[in-house]
Amino acid sequence: MDALENLLADLVRIDSVNPDLVPGGAGEAAVAAFVADWLQGVGIDAQLEDVRPGRPNVVARLRGSGGGRTLMLNGHLDTVGVVGMDSPHSPRVAGGRMYGRGAYDMKCGLAAAMLALVAIRERSTPLRGDVLFTAVIDEENAGLGTRAIAERYTADGALIAEPTELSLIVAHRGFAWHEIETHGVAAHGSLPEEGVDAIAHMGRVLVAFEGLQRVLASRPAHPLLRTGSLHAGLIRGGQELTSYPASCVLGLERRTLPGETLEVIEAEYRGILERLATDDPAFSATLRPLLACSPMETDPQGPLATAVRAAAAATLGQEPETAGAPFWTDGATLAEVGIPAVLFGPGGAGAHAFEEWVDLESVRQCVAIYARVIDGFCA
Ligand SMILES: [Zn+2]
Structure with a gap:
């Protein structure tokens, strides 16, 4: 296993079932602590911010040299329940896929964003703008985590690392x-x-x-x-x-x-x-x-969508599809406070289903794409 597979497997192994969705669910505390410790371990300062007692968001900031745009990279820590699943928290890799609860929705996106932060931080030339990484609680129920972020932080754009099959989602109802x-x-x-x-x-x-x-x-x-x-x-x-x-x-x-x-x-x-x-x-x-x-509608020709499209085209060799999503997301909460949001993330299947998997190659591509988005948007 490489660094990406190890990190994703570690995240899947930690039960983070949303306790408001499933009574007795483990909640986000353990996975949030893991994410914060992991970031500290690679030299990125990360804070835990309780949204509800024992249910913290993780917030980390890579500071730029000033004068550039700030990008928020957002993803959720919680998962839906695991009833009907075989060993949901024992990740297994087969045929280029990783199986397990949250592998696809959306610990893959979190892992890709964390590794993109490392890639950016290891470079010698600093960015001008900041990167704000927010790993949030409760997306699968009431969206409390992103609501708390929207009250406390601002950014010039937000990339939500939900799985989108490598399509750029700029709108939903x-x-x-x-x-x-x-x-x-x-x-x-x-x-x-x-x-x-x-x-x-x-x-x-x-x-x-x-x-x-x-x-x-x-x-x-x-x-x-x-x-x-x-x-x-x-x-x-x-x-x-x-x-x-x-x-x-x-x-x-x-x-x-x-x-x-x-x-x-x-x-x-x-x-x-x-x-x-x-x-x-x-x-x-x-x-x-x-x-x-409210719905979300972000300008498909605005700076954020343009940066994602260019980053994806540079990595994948072709422009991604620009589309709308049928379901509601945390992106609308950010859009409501004036932070334009888009969704872009890996491919796979089985969100909320008995068998959930993510295509590992698409997660690797997302690490490269997120790093390029940061470069393009915050430079
Ligand atoms: Zn999700």
Whole structure:
């Protein structure tokens, strides 16, 4: 095994299952301590910063000589759970792949970023800008680690080392969660003149929102993200079979495009509920916001995307694909505070699945690419 395989194997060996995702999960403390010690061992000053008790981010900075741009290299320390996996924390190498929980999502990206820092630090000519390395907790659940970084640090751009199959990801959709409650009148099931059926009224809401989903699908597509979408995720209502239900609650998830703000979305939702109330004075519903996270859209011709494209082309011999991702990432948290973010990382498969592996050659390529991005962006 070479230095890269050893480092990645060491990271996979340390259980860092997100404890908010899986009760009793090991958490990030041990892997964070390992990353900080490893960096100290190669002469890079690294700090542990508790985000939650016993759940620290790792932050390290390579200082430039001044006058250049600062690049943040970001990756997450936590993994999803391991139920159903065979020896998830015993990394094994076969056929150019490393198998194990986190090998792909995303200890490979962390290892590549750490080795790129070493390559930059060992050079005689210093950079002008700084490199800020942030290894964060809790990306797989609520994104608390990157939120803490966004509050305390700034940079001119952030490269998130998530696995992207060596594609440059410059955009992804956001999401907004809402609850709608229909209000009925509880009554004995034998008294239709007294009862108002909140569940039946929710049926009208479901039909109307299915219509809105068709409208969203027919709107002009974003060049990288296609269209926004909407689905009913959860529903509950009623007390027992023999009564008219007083309440029915629907949980809705909307996947949002850039420009689809919470105000825009809630105006659409309220419009639907008001129309239903106009059609039937007995209809009554309440809209409640739960959580919303914005989309990410970084200029594909801006300095960061350009630096990544050039670095990847120099290493791989051809320009990487520039694309959007279907899922939400920590990049949006950084974009919200004015740090343009992109994702670029190794290839593999099995994120969140029973069998997870990373292509080791692509991780090696990422070490070279990240070092070239730092050179190009911070020079
Ligand atoms: Zn990930």
